[in-house]
Amino acid sequence: MSKVLIIGAGGVGRVVAYKCAQHRDVFGDIMLASRTKKKCDAIADAIYRKYGGRKIKTARLDADYPEQTIALIQKFKPDLVINVALPYQDLPIMDACLETGVHYLDTANYEPKDVAKFEYSWQWAYRERYQQKGIMALLGCGFDPGVTGIFTAYAAKHYFDEIHYLDIVDANAGSHGKAFATNFNPEINIREVTQRGKYWENGQWVETEPHAIWKDINYPEIGPRRSYLIYHEELESLVKNFPTLKRARFWMTFSEQYLTHLRVIQNIGMASIEPIRYKGVDIVPLQFLKAVLPPPESLGENYTGFTSIGCRIRGIKDGRERTYYVWNNCSHQAAYEETGTQAVSYTTGVPAMIGARLMLQGIWSGKGVFNVEEFDPDPFMERLNLDGLPWHEQFDIDLEMD
């Protein structure tokens, strides 16, 4: 039985805590720590009411300060830290794990607070120090990044000699009944979707204006949805780990209503991360906006419909071209009934628990800093079916991805 410290008590942290509590044979002792302790307590109480057993411990922690995380790790002595706070906390938490010799896992790559830019370089730079310390960091173990990398590795292992074209297709065809809300942390989400588009083609990155390229893609059980080419962090590690890729792109659905709100938010300056002085106080407009938008964890109750995330792959097997599509559809309502939050948090939290489980059982092990596609995908794919995210596959179909 292992001890796990979960940092961050938002929508994703809630799901990770629920899912770990369902597997007490592996996660014997669980602590949930976050900036606002009462959120941790509310989650721990809800889990105790639902499953009974050994109550989850809680703590207040500001993970921007490695010394606070180090002190908590020294007190609780976890075998693994699951970081589902914000990408800003990745490096300070990695520092604390390095200092204390504890394994690390996260679901989103580091972003500096003052530049809306995400890339792996900062975290990959810890590789040697993690190797020397004999510990493992698993980066980007949510759904996307996360399962999308595992789907790609699974396809490459079982069905292709070489994969050439990868399109990650991400639809949220759910309806939460709010005029405008984001499905995960609004600040991080708006920073991500307002970036310039970027994809990999013939050995180089091609950049586009935001949302300049789109197509109507058919999603299983959902139908056609307008999907926009955006840059997404797993592309960076996937083109490195699968060098046969000639092209790699990421598509995400946005409704016209969402994009109209987003345009207004940008046009009036509310998406800015430059601090402004207001009544003698420095405030960041995007952080203020986050404070007035519905928190993602509040969307669950009336959320209907599905998410559908998958990989559409074209490549070569035995000298012949073939296509492959692997995906998961997740119901917002089913996610809410199980964990009290919606499918976007659920599809992130379940893979984080599975990655943690494989690490703690020694099924995925190593010294250094890794992305998920570097490990054997089979045990992870098996667990997805058991832990609430069943997947489906189709072969030799029209992928609709010219």
Ligand SMILES: NC(=O)c1ccc[n+]([C@@H]2O[C@H](COP(=O)([O-])OP(=O)(O)OC[C@H]3O[C@@H](n4cnc5c(N)ncnc54)[C@H](OP(=O)(O)O)[C@@H]3O)[C@@H](O)[C@H]2O)c1
């Ligand atoms: N890979 C994927 O598929 C995927 C998909 C969605 C999200 N994500 C990632 O998952 C993470 C969590 O997302 P979410 O939707 O759960 O966000 P959220 O609802 O905003 O939750 C974030 C939590 O982190 C806490 N936190 C923030 N700063 C902290 C600090 N300095 N120290 C300790 N705790 C801190 C927050 O505390 P307060 O409650 O006090 O604000 C909050 O409880 C994000 O990094 C996001 O990018 C990954």
